[in-house]
Structure formats: C-alpha cells, structure tokens
Amino acid sequence: MIDKLKEISKDQLLAEVKKYADAKVKFVTGSCNDLGDKLEVTYFFNVSPGMDMSALRFVVGKNEEVPSMTGIYLTTVLIENEMKELFGLKVKDLAIDFGGHMMLAQDSPVLPMLKSEEQKAAAQKGGN
Amino acid sequence: MAPRTITPFGPQHPVLPEPIQLKLTLEDERVVDVLPAIGYGHRGIEKACELNEYPKNIYLCERICGICSAIHGMTYCDVVEKLWPLEIPPRAKYLRTIWAEMARTHSHLLWLGLLADAFGFESMFMQYWRIREKVLDLLEITAGHRVTQSVSIVGGVRRDIDADQKKHCIEVLKEVRKETEALNNVLVNDYTVKARTVGKGVLSYDQAIALGNCGPHLRASGVKEDCRTQGYWAYGDLSFEPIVATGGDAFSRAAVRAGELYQAIDLQIEAFSKMPEGELAVKPKGNPPANEATSRVEQPRGEVFYYAKGNGTRNLERLRVRTPTYANIPSLLVMLPGCELADVAIIVLSIDPCISCTER
Numbered sequence: 001m002i003d004k005l006k007e008i009s010k011d012q013l014l015a016e017v018k019k020y021a022d023a024k025v026k027f028v029t030g031s032c033n034d035l036g037d038k039l040e041v042t043y044f045f046n047v048s049p050g051m052d053m054s055a056l057r058f059v060v061g062k063n064e065e066v067p068s069m070t071g072i073y074l075t076t077v078l079i080e081n082e083m084k085e086l087f088g089l090k091v092k093d094l095a096i097d098f099g100g101h102m103m104l105a106q107d108s109p110v111l112p113m114l115k116s117e118e119q120k121a122a123a124q125k126g127g128n
Numbered sequence: 129m130a131p132r133t134i135t136p137f138g139p140q141h142p143v144l145p146e147p148i149q150l151k152l153t154l155e156d157e158r159v160v161d162v163l164p165a166i167g168y169g170h171r172g173i174e175k176a177c178e179l180n181e182y183p184k185n186i187y188l189c190e191r192i193c194g195i196c197s198a199i200h201g202m203t204y205c206d207v208v209e210k211l212w213p214l215e216i217p218p219r220a221k222y223l224r225t226i227w228a229e230m231a232r233t234h235s236h237l238l239w240l241g242l243l244a245d246a247f248g249f250e251s252m253f254m255q256y257w258r259i260r261e262k263v264l265d266l267l268e269i270t271a272g273h274r275v276t277q278s279v280s281i282v283g284g285v286r287r288d289i290d291a292d293q294k295k296h297c298i299e300v301l302k303e304v305r306k307e308t309e310a311l312n313n314v315l316v317n318d319y320t321v322k323a324r325t326v327g328k329g330v331l332s333y334d335q336a337i338a339l340g341n342c343g344p345h346l347r348a349s350g351v352k353e354d355c356r357t358q359g360y361w362a363y364g365d366l367s368f369e370p371i372v373a374t375g376g377d378a379f380s381r382a383a384v385r386a387g388e389l390y391q392a393i394d395l396q397i398e399a400f401s402k403m404p405e406g407e408l409a410v411k412p413k414g415n416p417p418a419n420e421a422t423s424r425v426e427q428p429r430g431e432v433f434y435y436a437k438g439n440g441t442r443n444l445e446r447l448r449v450r451t452p453t454y455a456n457i458p459s460l461l462v463m464l465p466g467c468e469l470a471d472v473a474i475i476v477l478s479i480d481p482c483i484s485c486t487e488r
Contacts, residue, residue, distance in 0.1 A: 002420055022180060027340040044433070047355040048337050048346075051424065074457040075288050075340035079450075085156035095353070103170040110162065112175055 004054035005042075010066050014058055021072045022043050028053065032080040032087045034115045037062060039089055043069075043076075062088060071096035078102070084115040130155040130460070135469070142471040143246045150460070154469060162464040164457055166207055168451070177447040178273050182208055182416055182438075183282060185447065190276055190448065193485040195228045196427045198227050198267075198277040200449075203425040205280040205433040206360070208423035208444075218362075221262040221474035222285035222403040226297075226361040227279055228425075232392040234263040234303070235428035236385045239480050240315065243382055246477050247324040252311060259307050267298050284409025294299045294400050301409060305393045312386045326381035329463040329475035332376055343430020345453045345479050346386060348373045348380035355426035366398050378478035385480075417443050427452055429480045451485035 008016055020027075028044040042057045060066055068091050069076040081102040083089040088111045104112075133154050133187060147168035153161035155166035173192055175187045189204040190197045202224050209216060221443070241256035264274040270289050271277035279285050315321055331341070336349035346353060353356035354370035356363045369389040373380035423434045430452030441446040456479040463475050 004421060010267050021338075024334065024337055026337045028431075029433055029448070029455070031446065031448035033437065033446045035173075044435075050360050051353070051355065053422070053424070073338070073340065074461065076453070077458060078454060093425075098165075101167060102165075103167050105167065108170075112172060115178075 002042075002055055005057055006055065007057050008062065010058045013056070014067050014069070014072065017043070017069050017072050024048075025054075025072045027069075027075055030083065032083040032089055032113070034087065034113065036115075037058065039087055041066070041083065041089065044091065058091075060087050060127070063090070063094045065090045067091075068093045068095065077120060085111075087111060132160070133419075137472055139477075141473070142243075142482045143482075145242070146481070146483075148457075148476075148481060148483050149471070152466070152472065154463070154471070157469045159464050159469060161470065164460055166324045166391040166483060166487055167456075168292070168487075169484045170265045170365055173488040174447055174449060178444060181233075181442040182444055185444070186280060186282070187278065190278055192404050192451070192488055193239065193482055194275055195482065196231060196429070196432070196485065197275060197283065197428045198231050198271065198398075199425060199432065201203040201278060201280040202228060202235045202361075203423050203432055203434050204447075205282050206425065207421050207423035207436040208282050208438075209418055209437060210348060210410075210423060211416040212412060214283055215408060216284045217407040217410060218404050219288075219406040220408050221361040222278065222399050223285045223289060223408070224289075224358045225366070226399050226403075227267075227277060228361070229269055229399070229438045230263060230270075230422075231277070232428045233389060233396070234260050234267070234300075234390045236392070237263065237308070239428075240311075240382065240468050243325075243474075243482070244315075246473050247321070249318075253316065255311055256308075259304055259311070262300050262304055266300055270297065271295055278286045278481055280378065281409055283412050284407070286408070289400075298397055298400055300341055301393045301396055305390060308389055310385075312389070314385055315386060321382075322379060324471075324474055325382060325478075326375070326377060328378040328467065329478050330375075330469050331459055331463055335462055339462065340455050341429075341459055342479075343386040343426070344381055345430060345452075345459070347371060350374040355424045355431050360400055360425065362402070363395075365402060366395055368395065376381060378474050391446070404425055415440055416444065418445075429453060429482055429485075430455065439453075449488055450461070451482065451488070453479065453482045453486040457481070457486065 026046045026048040030043045033040040080091045081098045135152045137150040139149045149165040152162040181285035190201040192200045237260035241253045268274045268299040333350045418440045420437040435448040437445040
C-alpha cells in the first residue's frame with residue numbers, strides 16, 4: 001500500500017502538479033505499469049527537507065495523450081521520455097524529446113516494458 | 129556574439145568512468161547550452177525482474193551498480209519484505225546497516241580520488257584509493273567479495289560477522305579514519321583544490337529542490353535531507369544527523385562527502401558495539417501478496433527509490449528502480465550553462481555520476 005496516494009484523471013494532472021511546485025515540493029520519480037489496454041502512471045513527490053512522500057496516480061488508454069510535466073518540473077524530462085520509449089505512453093509537449101532513443105538504440109526491441117501474451121498468461125497461472 | 133560550436137563531451141572521456149555524452153554548445157570557451165544523452169548502458173533490468181521469480185531478482189539488482197551493489201540488494205529485499213509485510217531480525221538490521229556504511233566509505237573514497245584525478249592531483253588520487261583498498265579488504269573478509277557483496281535475502285541476511293572479524297573491522301576502520309583525516313585536511317584547505325572547485329557548478333537551495341536532487345549533491349545546497357533519518361534498519365538506534373553545507377558548489381559537495389566518510393566510519397563502529405545477538409533471517413511464507421510498496425534508502429550518491437507491485441505469484445507485477453544519478457543528471461542543465469569548458473569535468477564529476485545505475 002502506498003501512503004498518501006491520490007487517484008486523479010490525466011486532465012487534472014497539471015493542476016495537481018502545479019500545487020506541488022507552488023508549495024516547493026520535490027519531484028521524486030514516476031512509474032508506469034501495463035494494465036492490458038491501459039497504462040497506470042504514478043508520480044511520487046517529497047516534501048523537502050524531510051521524508052514525507054505522497055503520490056498522484058492516473059490510468060489512461062494506450063492511445064490517449066498525456067500532458068508533459070516538464071513545463072513545471074524540468075527534472076521529469078528523463079522519466080517522461082523513459083515512459084514514452086519503454087511503455088509507449090503518449091506524452092505531449094516534452095521540453096526535451098529524445099525521439100524514442102534516450103535509452104534504446106535503433107535496433108532495440110520496441111516498447112520492451114509492455115507485457116507479452118506469454119507473460120500475462122504465466123501471471124494468471126501463478127508465475128513464470 | 130562569438131561564433132557557436134557544438135562539442136561532444138563523452139561518452140568516452142578520461143574523467144568519466146562510465147558513458148554519458150554531453151552535447152555542449154560553446155561560445156569561445158564558455159558553455160551556453162547542454163544536452164545530456166544517455167543510452168549506452170541500458171540493460172532492461174526492470175523487465176528482467178518481472179520475468180524472474182522474486183528471490184532471483186536479488187542477484188540482478190545487485191548488478192545494477194558495481195559500487196552500491198550491496199545496497200541495491202538490500203533495498204530490493206526491503207521493498208519486497210514490505211509487500212507481506214515481513215519484519216527482519218534485529219541482528220540482520222544491524223548487519224545491513226554495517227555493510228551499507230562500509231559501501232558508503234569505499235564509495236566516497238573512490239569519488240574523492242576521482243575528484244583529485246580530475247584536477248590533476250595524482251598523488252592525492254592514489255592515496256585515497258590506497259586507503260580504499262583497506263575497506264574493500266574488509267568487505268571481502270566479512271561479505272566474501274570485494275565488489276558484489278551478496279549479503280541480503282528476503283527476510284534478512286545470509287552471512288554473519290563473528291567476534292574476530294568485528295574486532296579486526298573496528299581496528300582497520302580507525303586506521304582508515306586517521307589516514308583519511310590527513311588527506312581531507314589537504315582537500316579542504318589546499319589553494320589549488322579551492323581554485324578548481326569553489327564557485328563551480330553552483331546550485332541554490334531552491335534550485336536543488338526544484339530539480340529533484342538527492343544525496344550529498346542536495347545536502348551541499350543546504351537541504352537537510354537524508355533517507356537515513358527515517359530510521360530504517362538500525363539507523364533509528366544510532367547517532368545520526370545529516371551533514372549539510374551551504375555553498376552549493378563543487379567544493380561543498382566534496383566537503384559533504386568528506387564529512388560523510390568520517391560519519392560512515394563512526395556509524396559502523398557504533399553499530400558493531402550495539403549489534404544484538406540473534407537470528408539472521410526469517411523465512412517468508414508463500415508468495416509476495418498482491419500489494420504495492422516503496423522503499424527509500426540512502427546510497428552513497430543519494431536516495432535510491434524502489435517501487436514493487438506483487439500479484440500473488442512468484443513473479444513481481446512491476447519493479448521500478450530510480451537511482452540517485454537519475455535524479456541528479458537534470459541539474460547539469462542548470463549548472464553547466466555559463467561555466468568555462470575547463471570546468472565541465474569537475475562539475476559533472478561533482479554529482480558523482482553513476483550511469484550504469486541510471487540506465488539499469
């Protein structure tokens with residue numbers, strides 16, 4: 001269980017993130033998870049100085065666009081490029097767009113973090 | 129306006145132990161813009177962690193980094209233990225703390241040596257690394273390996289430190305402290321060192337927070353934040369207070385790490401003196417439940433963040449690892465513009481970059 005997790009819609013994202021930035025809350029990181037036909041995105045924040053963490057979470061369809069937070073937190077440039085590249089999250093208006101090649105080379109697997117059919121079937125059976 | 133040129137800095141560069149490329153836009157010798165490019169060491173470890181059964185991921189996570197190897201293993205175990213949740217024995221908590229601080233000691237000695245090397249102080253570089261060998265020997269004696277100390281398991285630790293080893297460790301750590309004091313005095317007082325580091329790569333308190341920095345890099349900008357204040361493992365029983373500097377420059381980052389070196393040694397000696405007898409591990413029952421958890425641990429370079437999601441099987445649904453350098457790289461976008469080309473190496477090194485960690 002994650003403490004202080006707030007579930008939002010992607011349309012609320014920038015307004016919620018702006019509140020954190022205005023309060024000088026530090027961005028920690030994000031995580032993306034393949035839910036099948038949707039992606040679950042979680043962003044973690046920390047009230048600095050200290051170790052008080054909170055999180056924002058939204059679920060989007062794989063073809064839906066998500067606004068970039070880089071206009072508010074420049075530091076999110078790496079995680080947003082990573083989620084775009086590895087999960088296919090459609091992030092728009094990135095401050096620096098590595099064009100799908102921040103982590104991956106030209107001949108790397110495409111969207112390697114998405115779950116394969118074999119992986120989904122194995123999880124349903126109880127493990128690989 | 130002087131003509132602009134774009135100069136690649138890295139991925140292969142004498143000052144970079146690992147590959148990262150900075151595309152520097154220069155006006156004469158002054159940097160006006162920078163674009164960091166990674167991607168030379170991505171290994172897909174998070175994906176592999178979904179495909180392995182959860183106990184095997186310990187070995188995988190220990191290979192995310194060659195310097196913080198043991199702490200990666202410990203943090204992975206910590207986050208998986210939280211899925212049950214599982215309380216590890218008190219002795220295991222102390223042993224994890226001791227090995228984590230041993231890792232910090234050799235990592236900071238490594239970095240101080242690299243810094244000296246970067247500005248051409250070769251004798252200082254060799255002295256720091258000579259001292260570091262003693263700490264690596266302690267790791268070999270206690271954990272069985274100089275680099276990859278595979279000491280953690282889900283539920284505790286796999287090895288113990290006996291009374292003779294404990295006595296030997298304390299003696300060597302006291303020697304290391306004494307020898308390091310002499311070198312650190314040169315580091316913080318030498319004219320040349322100051323000329324190359326004071327006022328270089330300045331980051332204010334507000335900028336460090338806005339850019340999401342962590343570790344000594346963050347604390348050198350005056351932010352009193354350290355994961356160890358959470359009191360995980362044995363830290364809650366030990367005398368610990370984050371070390372902070374206020375200059376926000378490369379010199380302050382060196383000063384914080386120099387201070388943390390003594391602190392790490394003191395923490396190990398205190399942990400040895402307070403470590404209780406008892407079991408080394410508890411056995412987990414069944415598979416990690418369908419739950420999610422986070423773990424935040426202070427590595428030598430700063431906070432490492434693990435997120436795990438279980439699904440009730442032997443495999444994790446998701447494991448996310450955010451390493452300290454991942455959080456500190458964006459600060460280069462602010463620290464480098466305006467500096468001289470000759471200072472780029474020192475400024476980049478001042479965040480103690482670990483690229484293999486960053487890319488996983």
